Amino acid sequence: MLEVASQPLLLEVNSVVKRFGGVAAVGGLTAHVRQGSVHGLIGPNGAGKTTLINLITGLLHPDEGQIHFAGRHLEKMKPQQIAGLGITRTYQNVRLFSGMSVLEQVMTGCFLERKAGLFSSFLGLPSARNDWKRVREHAMHLLKRVAMDHTADELAETLSYGEQRRIEIARALGSNPRLLLLDEPTAGMNHAEATAVGLLVHELRDAGITILMVEHNMGLVTEFCDSCTVMNFGQLLAEGDPRSCIANPDVQEAYFGRKNDAERIKSLR
């Protein structure tokens, strides 16, 4: 397990608030992600995890508070500016393009590899052809990295859910991120597929990418995360070592209810 406490902070969320009408989806949250770590973001349904990911990536802007990434303020930036700083994400529901091959899907994420302008692409000049070759090679390399290169020419929608999620990760790697946000990367997977994603996440971390992942499977959180933040009703419930967080009585109560609730429900049967 990585000694995360000694790593510098890469992402700092300070007293962030995001309201939707009368609901504070994120209600004054402070959280920290250290460089080079796999950081789990956990909490019951509706705790505000996806809203936080949307705030970090600029799809939403906070009503209050600050978000710092490598010393830069993100809270007023547009999604493309934030992507340019080295933050990319995957979504809770797979968002691949229909009718595109696996390789083409990954090529769409490699926008930083493109050097030729629209004019040379339109005229099919050598610079545009070299550009295309470079992007294709980079995408193929990323597919190898997620062990999906054998599917390069297949239509993405014909693949299993687990395989499609790996392709989404490859696409997100296309812009060489420093911070990769994974929103429930193992949703709908069996144990073997989920463990394979955990191992992939460790490989990416060991290659220097910091990972923030929303995960509901506590076994995976304790096995693969170096640290975690637990949210409930938009607020911080616990932060730190995954085992201690999950053992925290407040976290247990948020997930499973109070002990006497269980007794009370039993007595009603």
Ligand SMILES: Nc1ncnc2c1ncn2[C@@H]1O[C@H](COP(=O)(O)OP(=O)(O)OP(=O)(O)O)[C@@H](O)[C@H]1O
């Ligand atoms: N765009 C929106 N408009 C209105 N309310 C929203 C919006 N997005 C989220 N919410 C509300 O904010 C709260 C937090 O939702 P969010 O999706 O962030 O939780 P979550 O922890 O990701 O949940 P889950 O684990 O079920 O995905 C919920 O009450 C949700 O209904």
